[in-house]
Amino acid sequence: MELKSFIFDMDGVIIDSEPFWRQAQISILSKYKVTISIEDCIQYTMGKRIDDVAFTWCQLHSLQLDPKVLEQEIINAVTTLIAEKGEAKPGLYELLDFLKENKYQIALATSSSLPIINAVFKRLSIAQYFEVVCSADEEVYGKPHPAVYLKAAKKLKVSPSNCIVLEDSVTGLIAAKAAAMKTVVIPEDPSDPRFRLADAIFTSMFEVIEFLQ
Incomplete structure (x- = not known):
């Protein structure tokens, strides 16, 4: 797959x-x-x-x-x-460029509201990378419910099992796994045992690039 x-x-x-x-x-x-x-x-x-x-x-x-x-x-x-x-997390632009160059579809699925999303996209100048943007504001339930991730897969016209998710919180990890998606994390506290639910744990997006190569 x-x-x-x-x-x-x-x-x-x-x-x-x-x-x-x-x-x-x-x-x-x-x-x-x-x-x-x-x-x-x-x-x-x-x-x-x-x-x-x-x-x-x-x-x-x-x-x-x-x-x-x-x-x-x-x-x-x-x-x-x-x-x-606002500042981009280390490796963001490199990961976005890698995904584009390798013909990945790129989506955003966040708990944040549209005003926050717009502020981030404007500050970091990254709107052009994303084919699909989904806010949990538009769903009945927010994370840890999988709704926002399932909506992203639907908009991308792919099966949830064909998606890989990058998360940082336990709440988001649970949501993505509940959507049956491969989930990798860059946690603030890697020692939290709940992150063992993830498919892989990284310290930066540079490691995510290596994982995908």
């Missing part, structure tokens, strides 16, 4: 945006007298869709606040940070 459809997650894979998400959550919640840590963000919200993120904090801290308000504030803060400071 030849895997010629490559699907990227975005946050923490394409762009080092996880710190922006954490900074935004910590900053916005502090306005509502709620103190959270980076570790809290990793534990409770990493890899999740923004509505799940907002709902989680409202529930955990009994906030008398419409989660939609919190959701929009976090999105606005992250979009601003990406536009000002």
